[in-house]
Amino acid sequence: MTAAPPRGAQGLLPEGLSDRLPPQAEASARLARKVLDTLAAHGYDRVMPPLAEFEETLIGRLKSARAQDLLRVVDPVSQRTLAIRPDMTAQVGRIATSRLAGAQRPLRLSYSGPVVRLRANQLRPERERLQVGAELIGTDSVAAAVEIVNVAIEALQAAGVTGITIDFTLPDLIDTLAAGPLPLSEDEIESVRAELDAKDAGALVALGEGPAAYLPLIEAAGPFHAAMEKLEALDIGGALASRIAGLRAIAKPIGWDITLTLDPTERHGFEYQLWFGFSIFAEGFVGEIGRGGSYAIVRPDGSEEPAMGFSLYPDPLIDAGFGRVEARRVFLPIGHDGEQAAKLRAEGWQTIAALSEGEDGAALGCTHWLEGGALSAY
Numbered sequence: 440m441t442a443a444p445p446r447g448a449q450g451l452l453p454e455g456l457s458d459r460l461p462p463q464a465e466a467s468a469r470l471a472r473k474v475l476d477t478l479a480a481h482g483y484d485r486v487m488p489p490l491a492e493f494e495e496t497l498i499g500r501l502k503s504a505r506a507q508d509l510l511r512v513v514d515p516v517s518q519r520t521l522a523i524r525p526d527m528t529a530q531v532g533r534i535a536t537s538r539l540a541g542a543q544r545p546l547r548l549s550y551s552g553p554v555v556r557l558r559a560n561q562l563r564p565e566r567e568r569l570q571v572g573a574e575l576i577g578t579d580s581v582a583a584a585v586e587i588v589n590v591a592i593e594a595l596q597a598a599g600v601t602g603i604t605i606d607f608t609l610p611d612l613i614d615t616l617a618a619g620p621l622p623l624s625e626d627e628i629e630s631v632r633a634e635l636d637a638k639d640a641g642a643l644v645a646l647g648e649g650p651a652a653y654l655p656l657i658e659a660a661g662p663f664h665a666a667m668e669k670l671e672a673l674d675i676g677g678a679l680a681s682r683i684a685g686l687r688a689i690a691k692p693i694g695w696d697i698t699l700t701l702d703p704t705e706r707h708g709f710e711y712q713l714w715f716g717f718s719i720f721a722e723g724f725v726g727e728i729g730r731g732g733s734y735a736i737v738r739p740d741g742s743e744e745p746a747m748g749f750s751l752y753p754d755p756l757i758d759a760g761f762g763r764v765e766a767r768r769v770f771l772p773i774g775h776d777g778e779q780a781a782k783l784r785a786e787g788w789q790t791i792a793a794l795s796e797g798e799d800g801a802a803l804g805c806t807h808w809l810e811g812g813a814l815s816a817y
Contacts, residue, residue, distance in 0.1 A: 455559045455566030462763055467569060470598050470753055470762030471551045474571045477594040481586070483549035483573045488530035490553070494520040500529035500737065510557045523555045527570050528750060532736035535576045536744060544577025562726050565754065572731075574748035579733035581685045583747040584715050587731055588689055591719060591749045592697060595729075598753070599761050602722025604698040607663070607689070608705040609682055610712040610732065613653070620675035621652045635704040656704050663690060663699035670703055682714060689715070717749075724755050770800025770808040779812065 452458070459467055475485060494511055509522040524530060527550050535546055551571040559566045573590060575583050588605065595603055609615075613632055617623035623631060631650045634643040635657065644651045659669040671683055690699055708730055709716040716732030731749025738744055753761070768789040771780055773796065780790050791803050800808045801817045808815055 453566075455556075455564060457565065457567075459757075462766075463757055466760070466762030467753075467757045468762075469764070470757055471569065471571050473598040473762070474594040474751060474753070475549055475551055477597045478549040478573045478590065481547070481590050481593075483547040483590075485549045485551070486531060486534055487550070487552065488524070488527060488534060491521045491523045492530070492533075493517075494522040496533070497522045497524065497529065500532055508557050510555050525554050525556050526750075527552060527554060528572065528574065528734075528748060531574045531748075532576075532746065535574070535746075536736055536738045540738075545583070546576040547573070548576065549573045568752050569754055569757075570750050570752060572729075572748060572750035574746055576736065576746045577744065579713065579715075579735075579745035579747050581688050584685065584689045584733065585692060587747045587749055588717060589692060591729065591731060591751070592693065595719070595721070595751070598756070600721050600728075600756060601696075602698075603696075604700060604720040604722075605693065606700045606702055606705070606718040606720065606727075607686055608701075608709060608716045608718070608732075609679075609686075609703045609714065610706060610709040610716045611714055612656075612679070612682075612703050615678055615682075616653070619678045621649070623649055632704070632706060636706060660702045660704075661700060663701050666701035666703070670701070685715065715747075719749075719751070721756070724759070726755075728752055728755060766804070766806070768803075768805045768807070769814060770798075770803065770805040772809065775809055776812065779809070783809075783814075 479485070491512070494509065498509065509525060511520050511522050513519070514521045531548050531550055535542075535548065539546060549572065551569070553567055554570045556566045556568070573587070575587055592603060592605070613628060613635070617628050627646065627650055630646055631643065631653050634646065634650070635653065638657050640654055640657055643654055643657070655669065655673050659666050659673065667683065667686065670679065673679070686701070693699065705716075705718070708718070708727075709732060711734050712732035713735065714733055717730065718727040719729035719731075720726075721728055729749060729751035731747070733745065733747050735743040736746050756762070766789055767787060768791060769783060771790050771792040773793045775792070780792070784790055791800065791805055793800075806817060808817065
């Protein structure tokens with residue numbers, strides 16, 4: 440008895456990489472197109488950065504990744520190390536501050552393409568993922584945040600996604616409080632972040648009096664309005680007044696059918712975000728399907744430019760059937776009327792032309808056939 444080949448051996452594909460076959464491949468393109476069309480309707484112009492860049496250029500802009508976390512190859516032309524992008528946001532930032540440095544701000548850009556991670560995780564075993572998103576460059580104002588969040592929601596709804604949850608966070612909250620009303624040393628800041636991430640109240644208290652003052656932040660998480668009231672009660676000396684006002688302004692125009700939550704100390708995935716961040720979830724799916732927030736782009740001269748954006752990772756949606764449509768496919772016999780076939784295609788039909796006698800249109804996936812100038816259903 441022959442042993443089964445190892446996973447991926449049959450298709451000669453590395454672990455974490457896979458083919459998309461019909462109809463998922465078409466569904467993937469259709470879903471991305473729905474999102475991009477929504478972004479274009481809001482004035483976001485598409486850019487298409489390359490799949491790989493010089494390692495030092497890419498790693499310098501990826502604040503949340505290290506060189507050893509990138510999939511790297513040696514360029515046979517330049518003999519320099521290339522890195523395959525694990526994220527497109529940094530590339531869009533490079534374009535904005537170089538090729539489009541002179542463009543009017545705020546600058547609205549959109550993108551779509553594959554990204555590749557060196558390693559997968561248990562929640563998402565795939566290493567190659569589709570990333571679709573938008574960046575609003577030149578401002579990180581509340582108005583920009585309102586636009587980004589609502590455009591992200593609209594794009595998902597256009598793709599047919601329902602049961603959307605937006606989970607807000609304040610990535611620099613601990614730094615703000617530690618530098619003001621609730622002082623902490625550098626070592627204490629990292630320890631407090633770790634225990635808040637773990638939601639470990641006992642460990643936080645054990646760190647001492649200073650860190651224990653952050654204990655109420657664990658309770659300031661959950662449904663948005665209740666959590667906001669708890670966060671407001673902690674606003675010692677008005678240090679969080681602008682952020683609280685900003686969150687309320689961002690939440691105000693969001694439709695009643697969107698669930699809003701707040702986890703003010705969430706940091707995972709928001710390593711380079713500044714005052715505001717958000718994760719996107721959809722009912723029936725494990726883990727987030729997107730995230731966004733405010734950040735800074737480093738210009739070539741070392742100065743920084745504010746920006747706001749979001750990225751969607753729609754592969755789980757595609758696997759679940761989003762983006763699929765029932766094909767209207769008609770079989771054309773040998774000798775069919777070419778003009779009538781062209782008319783059918785113009786009306787949205789897919790046509791499959793017979794190349795030899797005896798072909799079975801139904802076996803080829805057709806729902807109808809053309810006979811005597813009329814359509815008949817199989």
